[in-house]
Amino acid sequence: xxxxxxxxxxxxxxxxxxxxxxxxxxxxxxxxxxxxxxxxxxxxxxxxxxxxxxxxxxxxxxxxxxxxxxxxxxxxxxxxxxxxxxxxxxxxxxxxxxxxxxxxxxxxxxxxxxxxxxxxxxxxxxxxxxxxxxxxxxxxxxxxxxxxxxxxxxxxxxxxxxxxxxxxxxxxxxxxxxxxxxxxxxxxxxxxxxxxxxxxxxxx
Amino acid sequence: xxxxxxxxxxxxxxxxxxxxxxxxxxxxxxxxxxxxxxxxxxxxxxxxxxxxxxxxxxxxxxxxxxxxxxxxxxxxxxxxxxxxxxxxxxxxxxxxxxxxxxxxxxxxxxxxxxxxxxxxxxxxxxxxxxxxxxxxxxxxxxxxxxxxxxxxxxxxxxxxxxxxxxxxxxxxxxxxxxxxxxxxxxxxxxxxxxxxxxxxxxxx
DNA sequence: ACCTGAACACCGTTCAAGT
DNA sequence: ACCTGAACACCGTTCAAGT
Numbered sequence: 052x053x054x055x056x057x058x059x060x061x062x063x064x065x066x067x068x069x070x071x072x073x074x075x076x077x078x079x080x081x082x083x084x085x086x087x088x089x090x091x092x093x094x095x096x097x098x099x100x101x102x103x104x105x106x107x108x109x110x111x112x113x114x115x116x117x118x119x120x121x122x123x124x125x126x127x128x129x130x131x132x133x134x135x136x137x138x139x140x141x142x143x144x145x146x147x148x149x150x151x152x153x154x155x156x157x158x159x160x161x162x163x164x165x166x167x168x169x170x171x172x173x174x175x176x177x178x179x180x181x182x183x184x185x186x187x188x189x190x191x192x193x194x195x196x197x198x199x200x201x202x203x204x205x206x207x208x209x210x211x212x213x214x215x216x217x218x219x220x221x222x223x224x225x226x227x228x229x230x231x232x233x234x235x236x237x238x239x240x241x242x243x244x245x246x247x248x249x250x251x252x253x254x255x
Numbered sequence: 256x257x258x259x260x261x262x263x264x265x266x267x268x269x270x271x272x273x274x275x276x277x278x279x280x281x282x283x284x285x286x287x288x289x290x291x292x293x294x295x296x297x298x299x300x301x302x303x304x305x306x307x308x309x310x311x312x313x314x315x316x317x318x319x320x321x322x323x324x325x326x327x328x329x330x331x332x333x334x335x336x337x338x339x340x341x342x343x344x345x346x347x348x349x350x351x352x353x354x355x356x357x358x359x360x361x362x363x364x365x366x367x368x369x370x371x372x373x374x375x376x377x378x379x380x381x382x383x384x385x386x387x388x389x390x391x392x393x394x395x396x397x398x399x400x401x402x403x404x405x406x407x408x409x410x411x412x413x414x415x416x417x418x419x420x421x422x423x424x425x426x427x428x429x430x431x432x433x434x435x436x437x438x439x440x441x442x443x444x445x446x447x448x449x450x451x452x453x454x455x456x457x458x459x
Numbered sequence: 460a461c462c463t464g465a466a467c468a469c470c471g472t473t474c475a476a477g478t
Numbered sequence: 479a480c481c482t483g484a485a486c487a488c489c490g491t492t493c494a495a496g497t
Binding site for chain 2: 227
């Protein structure tokens with residue numbers, strides 16, 4: 052059979068991607084299989100491979116849209132923030148990040164769990180999307196750093212992002228540890244308060 | 256056939272666990288399959304299931320020994336540290352943690368990537384092993400906190416652990432972002448320096 | 460040119476059947 | 479009682495064959 056051409060290659064990719072995103076969020080990584088995606092768009096597995104090469108490539112693409120959604124959430128958080136003070140903006144970013152994970156836990160898991168097989172590299176557009184997120188944090192720290200301290204500022208942005216990510220990541224995997232149960236927002240506040248106190252102390 | 260009883264149930268478990276650890280480190284999560292473990296100890300898959308119930312349970316057990324190894328590495332780092340100053344000890348812990356990941360990347364990946372299926376909970380001994388690690392950090396912060404600030408101290412320990420973990424985790428997944436490439440030790444030092452500056456500033 | 464679906468080499472898991 | 483291995487219901491991936 053074949054040559055249905057009900058859809059152009061571009062349409063097909065979009066349909067598959069949308070199906071994959073929906074499966075990702077509903078079923079998590081374990082349910083995101085080539086056969087399931089193909090089934091949902093009404094094409095055979097073969098077509099999926101012809102479209103994306105590999106299931107890993109499809110997942111990378113899904114993660115790309117997750118990064119976009121994350122970026123949008125952070126942008127919106129900044130827009131809504133009622134101040135340009137770094138503490139305020141970063142706290143708003145953190146809250147938006149936590150909220151994003153709360154709303155889309157499975158997509159967030161897949162974003163950070165997925166690893167390409169040994170020899171393979173993430174595409175350049177992927178790093179650009181990551182960079183955009185970091186630039187957002189970096190920019191909000193501007194008031195705390197002199198013009199000749201761009202490197203320190205970039206490093207601080209990265210450290211904050213790592214810290215927040217570590218809190219969320221360990222919390223979600225249930226490996227934050229033990230009974231007591233400080234909450235994610237608690238730990239985040241502790242991180243930000245102390246880290247900013249450190250930044251301001253050193254600035255003096 | 257069967258009833259070989261060449262080995263007791265306990266011996267069998269130990270053999271399987273050892274085989275699984277070796278596969279985990281050599282091949283990573285993708286190679287750690289029931290058939291492979293069974294093959295290496297010379298028994299059938301059925302026996303493995305009779306021993307561990309589920310492959311997930313075997314992996315949890317493997318992760319338990321990874322947590323033990325991590326604990327040992329940190330203990331050794333503290334023993335070797337030439338001071339009890341929190342900054343020094345925590346830096347030594349961080350270096351040991353980074354070194355551990357460097358030496359056993361696949362086992363570390365499995366430790367933090369593995370998630371039990373939806374309804375299942377990690378066993379209690381697992382949380383105890385995690386708690387032991389946190390207690391180590393917590394204890395080393397004692398000089399910075401008054402006796403009635405145990406909660407703050409515990410929170411600080413957790414935040415540091417999350418921060419370090421976030422740095423290592425994003426670095427390993429290639430998602431730390433972008434060209435510049437601050438190294439893991441660089442970011443770790445930035446985290447510790449600023450965070451401790453914050454702790455000391457607030458103490459005053 | 461485009462698409463299919465059978466085929467290959469794997470998975471985790473179960474369980475009747477053997478000793 | 480203990481262990482096996484075939485069987486079930488899946489995987490990712492490929493590719494000859496069809497239109």
